[in-house]
Amino acid sequence: MSIPTADSAAGQAIKAVDRAHVFHSWSAQALIDPLAVAGAEGSYFWDYDGNRYLDFSSQLVNTNIGHQHPKVVAAIQEQAAKLCTVAPGFAVESRSEAARLIAERTPGDLDKIFFTNGGAEANENAIRLARLHTGRQKIMSTYRSYHGATANAIALTGDPRRWPNDTGVSGVVHFWGPYTYRSNFHAENDAQECERALEHLEQVIAFEGPGTIAAIILETVVGTAGVLIPPPGYLAGVREICDKYGIVFILDEVMAGFGRAGEWFAVDHWDVTPDLLTFAKGVNSGYVPLGGVAISAEIAARFDERPYPGGLTYSGHPLACASAVATINAMADEGIVEHARHIGETVLGPGLRELAERHPSIGEVRGLGVFWALDLVKNRETREPLVPYNAAGAANAPMAELAAACKQRGLWPFINMNRFHAVPPCTVSEEEAKAGLAVLDEALSLADAHTV
Missing domain, CATH: 3.40.640.10 (Type I PLP-dependent aspartate aminotransferase-like (Major domain))
Structure with missing residues (x-):
């Protein structure tokens, strides 16, 4: 996979036009900073600064066959x-x-x-x-x-x-x-x-x-x-x-x-x-x-x-x-449905459960196929969510920190309320899935810091 040469000026120009004319869904327009995406292939997409992201969100959990098949x-x-x-x-x-x-x-x-x-x-x-x-x-x-x-x-x-x-x-x-x-x-x-x-x-x-x-x-x-x-x-x-x-x-x-x-x-x-x-x-x-x-x-x-x-x-x-x-x-x-089942049974499921053994912020692991979630908690005994229901602003800081840490390490996450969703493409390779779990392992230390 070859990523085009970085062109930050082009990315900035695209973002400037976006901010001037695009009205984004589910967003306070003045508070967002959309990433300018230059391209995508398979389980990855990249920006105009040359940063590549492993897509553990499948965008909106829809690129099941991966990007640009x-x-x-x-x-x-x-x-x-x-x-x-x-x-x-x-x-x-x-x-x-x-x-x-x-x-x-x-x-x-x-x-x-x-x-x-x-x-x-x-x-x-x-x-x-x-x-x-x-x-x-x-x-x-x-x-x-x-x-x-x-x-x-x-x-x-x-x-x-x-x-x-x-x-x-x-x-x-x-x-x-x-x-x-x-x-x-x-x-x-x-x-x-x-x-x-x-x-x-x-x-x-x-x-x-x-x-x-x-x-x-x-x-x-x-x-x-x-x-x-x-x-x-x-x-x-x-x-x-x-x-x-x-x-x-x-x-x-x-x-x-x-x-x-x-x-x-x-x-x-x-x-x-x-x-x-x-x-x-x-x-x-x-x-x-x-x-x-x-x-x-x-x-x-x-x-x-x-x-x-x-x-x-x-x-x-x-x-x-x-x-x-x-x-x-x-x-x-290409046996993609069977591959998704295999990845869930042999990589994502076992890998996420292994993370739960090391990270006190993980209250429950659940899922199947390439459809998984970590229910993150402040306390495993009380099962109090890591952030309150529908939290925003400072109340949502622990999840925002987790998301930022993933992105900084090249993993694009899907996060909703107190949950991390592991939802890569159905075509994700074992190597890619394990790489995503390794990044998540590092990032979860930030969530662990908020546990009691």
């Missing part, structure tokens, strides 16, 4: 030369083939694919489908969740990004999902957590009125809110509850899908089939914006003679779908 780049170029764009109402090869490849990998009879531009729109359309299918309005989602930033998707979201956008009249009901380490149900183990979380869910349904609830939406593995792995039996239990009350079961696989959890879809670990499954990110590693909803035969049949009242100008965009076809084929041909 040559087969995907070539597919985009080939499609651009052939047909750049066409309206959704036409049948085109790249869209048809992308849908076929996705349907081959979804569980059960989720064989119809509605394409969107990303994950938030996928969730928007999933809840629209559920409401139209059931004739009901309420949607249930967990507090520890993120489902996107569009109107309904942000209402579904449980984390604090919802608060400034919440109207209080969205038709969304939040409940507590399972999280054994910080149990809301005073559970002592996964079995108790599963049983009590399901009891809680069914009680909320009873008090809300089962006949008013259109859908329950869950991230199969909760992503940004903590890489929370559902305890054995939980997803099957939710499936049973949904069947009991005629509720549509939606699984959000936007972050967990396409190899991230060591399977094509995370739900494959638990052999459960939802009614709707949403995806984005890893379907083409974000090379061109793309998301979608995989729809069960029963729900799809609702619209055989009845028009579906929704659509997008760029639904199934040819360039995006061509990149998805190339991504899925490359993942299959």
Whole structure:
């Protein structure tokens, strides 16, 4: 891998124009200092000063196939030369083939694919489908969740990004999902957590009125809110509850899908089939914006003679779908899903647990595939988080110090609240994963300094 010669002046010029004209998401505009990125390849990206970063964030946990995969780049170029764009109402090869490849990998009879531009729109359309299918309005989602930033998707979201956008009249009901380490149900183990979380869910349904609830939406593995792995039996239990009350079961696989959890879809670990499954990110590693909803035969049949009242100008965009076809084929041909599982089982999982033995700031290690989190604490006995919930400014200093230490050592981290997420590309090599863990080992000494 060759990094272009440093050109600091070019980087400064790009940043100056950015600061003058780009309005950044989730940011106080005057308080940010975006890094000017010059290029990327595989598990790395670099800036204009010649600094190279091992991408342990996969950007926004989406470059599953790594940066600049040559087969995907070539597919985009080939499609651009052939047909750049066409309206959704036409049948085109790249869209048809992308849908076929996705349907081959979804569980059960989720064989119809509605394409969107990303994950938030996928969730928007999933809840629209559920409401139209059931004739009901309420949607249930967990507090520890993120489902996107569009109107309904942000209402579904449980984390604090919802608060400034919440109207209080969205038709969304939040409940507590399972999280054994910080149990809301005073559970002592996964079995108790599963049983009590399901009891809680069914009680909320009873008090809300089962006949008013259109859908329950869950991230199969909760992503940004903590890489929370559902305890054995939980997803099957939710499936049973949904069947009991005629509720549509939606699984959000936007972050967990396409190899991230060591399977094509995370739900494959638990052999459960939802009614709707949403995806984005890893379907083409974000090379061109793309998301979608995989729809069960029963729900799809609702619209055989009845028009579906929704659509997008760029639904199934040819360039995006061509990149998805190339991504899925490359993942299959190169064993990338199996490689992600192997890295999790032999490098990341054991390596992170070894770090936990040496660093008192690590309260819990959890994950699978290339989808891991360290739950950082002030005190292992009390499990008090290293920083308060939704901390900002000085209160968040310990996590800010950890992030800065990683970046100074050439590791780009994904940090949220009191957690460090280890989420490199599915293509990360053993050597690269171990190098990332070595940097993290050094940086965690700063977190340890805040423990008591």
